[in-house]
Amino acid sequence: MAIDKPLAPADELVSLIYRGPLEPTPWQSFLEALTRRMRCKSAAIVLRLSRQGMPPLVIWGRPPTIDENQARAINEVHAELGHLDPLRNRLVRPGDILTLSAAMPREELEKNRFYLEIMKPYGIEHELGMYISEPGGWEGNVGLTNGPEEGDFTEDDKAVLLTLRPHLEQALTLFSRIRRDETELQVMTDTLDRLTLCTFILDSAGRVIRTNTAGRQLMLSSRAIRTADDRLVLASKSSNALLQQLVARAIEARRSGDSFTEALRAESDSDRHLGVLVRTIETSTRYGSDAEPAVVIYVSGLETGQPLERLVSQIFDLTPSEAHLAALLAAGLSLAEAAEKLDLTENTVRSYCKTILSKTGVSRQADLVRLILRSVAVLG
Secondary structure, eight states, X not given: OOOSOOOOTTOHHHHHHHHGGGXXXXXXXXXXXXXXXXXXXXXXXXXXXXXXXXXXXXXXXXXXXOOHHHHHHHHHHHHHHGGGOTTXXXXXXXXXXXXXXXXXXXXXXXXXXXXXXXXXXXXXXXXXXXXXXXXXXXXXXXXXXXXXTTOOOOHHHHHHHHHHHHHHHHHHHHHHHHXXXXXXXXXXXXXXXXXXXXXXXXXTTSOEEEEOHHHHHHHHHOTTEEEETTEEEESSHHHHHHHHHHHHHHHHHHHTTOOXXXXXXXXXXXXXXXXXXXXXXXOSOSOOOTTSEEEEEEEOOSSOOOOHHHHHHHHHTOOHHHHHHHHHHHTTOOHHHHHHHXXXXXXXXXXXXXXXXXXXXXXXXXXXXXXXXXXXXXXX
């Protein structure tokens, strides 16, 4: 089969492969371009997680002209009969590449349920498939399909797919990482929404990029705090000026690889003041974009105070045991006294204390006590 031209290092197909993980339908643009380049009926990617029981993700360059109900029925049959796919069963190692005619003799193919129920009704008579995988557990086939009139695939067609293989596997690794990060982000978002402490996350430009449920409720119930031009703003001019200074200092500290925690009290539209605490968000690198989370702001709502341990746990992301120890130290107990109170060895308590110091960004126990007392005095 003739193709338009051989692949070049900066070929459009390579560019589209790396754009694929970010598309609403992954690799849709790449598959459409590959279909045109190869002058075939369609190109497709079938992705699966290595664990059993998961239906495959099937992406077509030129989707079959079927309605939604037919598509759903095909997917169900595909999930049921996937183990009978004659080409898939021969593609087991990264880089394996075969035509359908080489994978199964014609007489056997005519008896194969996968061919009879999924391929033949939609005019698929010829296939070229290549196995791809990545370390996170995603695997699958990228392939080309033709009807009887277009003919079988050639060695030149195989050469094109093999040239694309390292790019496809690298992009599949990026896809896996993005999916994992999205899942982790959803878990963290759900956790954030369960916090009763009003929480606002800012990027490196000082813009609010996420607010939890308590924070949104506070802004609806109080005129003392709001957002303007994506910035968190306090109604009191003097308090707002101080808040913006603290945010700027926290951003600068993060860019320098340092930690920062400061608190202030702001006037509200009730008898109580709002407690505001500004903290840097830890990062593993000094290099990042302005869109990344950089600063977290905690604001005490207008409700009654929370227990000390719960408040400390929420502010500094401490475990219940760490928060209990921090509360005891803030109450004036020594490490030995805290160990006796918690029924732990002093070595264990010292280990807990090192973790707490790391999480709170201070280097000494005395600084830790001052930080906790100041934070709780403002937010508690």
